[in-house]
Amino acid sequence: MAKPVALVTGVTGQDGSYLSELLLNKGYRVIGMVRRASTENFARIAHIKGDFELRQGDLLDQLSLISLLQEIKPREVYNLAAQSFVPTSWQQPVLTGEFTALGVTRMLEAVRLVDPSIRFYQASSSEMFGKVLETPQKETTPFYPRSPYGVAKVYGHYITVNYRESYNIFAVSGILFNHESPRRGLEFVTRKITDGVARIKLGMMSELRLGNLDAHRDWGFAGDYVEAMWLMLQQPRPEDFVIATGVSHSVRELVAAAFGCVGLDWQQHVVVDQQFIRPAEVDVLVGDATKAQQILGWKPRVSFAQMVEMMVEEDLKRLKQG
Ligand code: NAP
Ligand code: GDD
Numbered sequence: 001m002a003k004p005v006a007l008v009t010g011v012t013g014q015d016g017s018y019l020s021e022l023l024l025n026k027g028y029r030v031i032g033m034v035r036r037a038s039t040e041n042f043a044r045i046a047h048i049k050g051d052f053e054l055r056q057g058d059l060l061d062q063l064s065l066i067s068l069l070q071e072i073k074p075r076e077v078y079n080l081a082a083q084s085f086v087p088t089s090w091q092q093p094v095l096t097g098e099f100t101a102l103g104v105t106r107m108l109e110a111v112r113l114v115d116p117s118i119r120f121y122q123a124s125s126s127e128m129f130g131k132v133l134e135t136p137q138k139e140t141t142p143f144y145p146r147s148p149y150g151v152a153k154v155y156g157h158y159i160t161v162n163y164r165e166s167y168n169i170f171a172v173s174g175i176l177f178n179h180e181s182p183r184r185g186l187e188f189v190t191r192k193i194t195d196g197v198a199r200i201k202l203g204m205m206s207e208l209r210l211g212n213l214d215a216h217r218d219w220g221f222a223g224d225y226v227e228a229m230w231l232m233l234q235q236p237r238p239e240d241f242v243i244a245t246g247v248s249h250s251v252r253e254l255v256a257a258a259f260g261c262v263g264l265d266w267q268q269h270v271v272v273d274q275q276f277i278r279p280a281e282v283d284v285l286v287g288d289a290t291k292a293q294q295i296l297g298w299k300p301r302v303s304f305a306q307m308v309e310m311m312v313e314e315d316l317k318r319l320k321q322g
Contacts, residue, residue, distance in 0.1 A: 248284060
C-alpha cells in the first residue's frame with residue numbers, strides 16, 4: 001500500500017524537525033518544504049535527511065505552493081513556516097505579516113485549488129492571547145495580541161477557521177504555548193539561557209545579558225507538542241485545540257533552574273539589559289489543555305525541570321565537542 005504523504009513547511013525549524021521524525025516513525029512519506037538560500041540550513045534535519053525528501057517552495061510565492069501540492073499530492077499539510085521571533089516582528093512588521101499571516105492564506109488557497117480534501121494544520125500561538133483576558137487561556141479565550149507577530153498569528157488563525165467554514169476544508173489550528181528543546185533557536189530565551197549557562201560553566205563567557213525577568217510562560221517540550229499536531233489531523237472532525245502544560249514559570253525561575261543544573265549562582269552572572277526589553281510585553285501565559293486531554297488523549301510527558309536539564313546538558317556536550 002502506498003504510504004500517506006505529508007508536507008511539512010518550516011521543516012528546517014525546531015518543530016519541523018521533531019514532527020518529521022514522528023511522521024517518519026508512523027510510516028509517512030514526508031516531504032519538507034524549504035526556501036531557497038545561498039547556504040543550506042539543515043542542521044536540525046541532518047540526521048533524517050536520507051529518510052525524507054526536500055522540495056523548494058516559499059510562503060511568499062503562491063505558484064510555488066500550488067505546483068508543490070500538484071506534484072506531491074499530500075494527504076496532510078502541516079504549515080509550520082513563519083517568521084517566528086517576536087522582537088524581529090517590530091523591526092520587520094510587513095515581512096512578518098507576509099510570511100506569518102498572508103502565507104497561511106496562500107497555502108490554504110493552494111489546498112482549495114489543488115485538492116480540498118487535504119487535511120491542513122496551522123501553527124497558531126499562545127502569543128495571540130497577549131494581554132490576557134482570562135486565566136488560564138483556553139480555546140474560547142478572546143485574543144489580545146501584543147506584537148506584530150501576535151497580530152499576524154491571529155490573522156492566520158481566523159483565516160484557517162474561515163476556510164474550514166467557507167469551503168468545508170479539514171483545516172485546524174493548534175494554539176500551542178511555548179515549547180522548547182535542545183534544537184530551539186539560540187535567540188529564544190530558554191536556549192539563550194541554557195547556552196549561556198553552559199558557556200559560563202566552561203569559562204567561555206562570564207555574564208549573560210537578558211531582558212524582562214518577570215515575564216511568565218507556560219513552557220513545554222517540543223517533542224511532546226508535535227504529537228498533538230498529528231493527533232489533531234487524525235480526528236473525525238476538524239477542531240482547534242490549546243496545547244499547554246498548565247504550569248507557568250517566570251524567566252527568573254528559568255534562569256535559577258538552568259544555573260542550578262551546573263551548581264552556579266545566577267545572580268553572579270545575569271545582567272538586565274534594556275536592549276532586550278520589548279515595546280509591549282506579554283506578561284503571563286498559562287494554558288488550559290483540558291480539551292486536548294479529553295478529545296485527543298494528549299498530555300505532556302516532559303516536565304519543566306527535565307526540559308531545562310536536558311537543554312543545559314546538550315549545550316554543555318555540544319560546546320565541549322567544539
Ligand atoms: P522556527 O524554528 O523559527 O522555524 C521556522 C521555520 O519557518 C524555518 O524552517 C524557516 O525556514 C521557515 N520559514 C520562514 N519563512 C519562510 C518562508 N517564507 N517560506 C518557507 N519557509 C519559511 O519555528 P518553530 O519554533 O519550529 O515554530 C514552528 C511554528 O510554530 C512557527 O509558525 C511558530 O510561529 C509557531 N509556534 C511556535 C511556538 C514555539 O514555542 N516554538 C509556539 C507557538 C507557535 P529557514 O530555515 O529557511 O529560515
Ligand atoms: N528572546 C528573549 N531574549 N526573551 C527574553 C529575554 C532575552 O534576552 N529576556 C527576557 N525575555 C522574555 C521575553 O520578554 C518574553 O517575555 C519571554 O522571555 C519569552 O521570550 P521568547 O523565548 O523570545 O519567546 P516568546 O514567548 O516571545 O515567543 C515564543 O513563543 C510563542 C508562543 O507563546 C516564540 O516561539 C513564538 O514563535 C511563539 O509563538
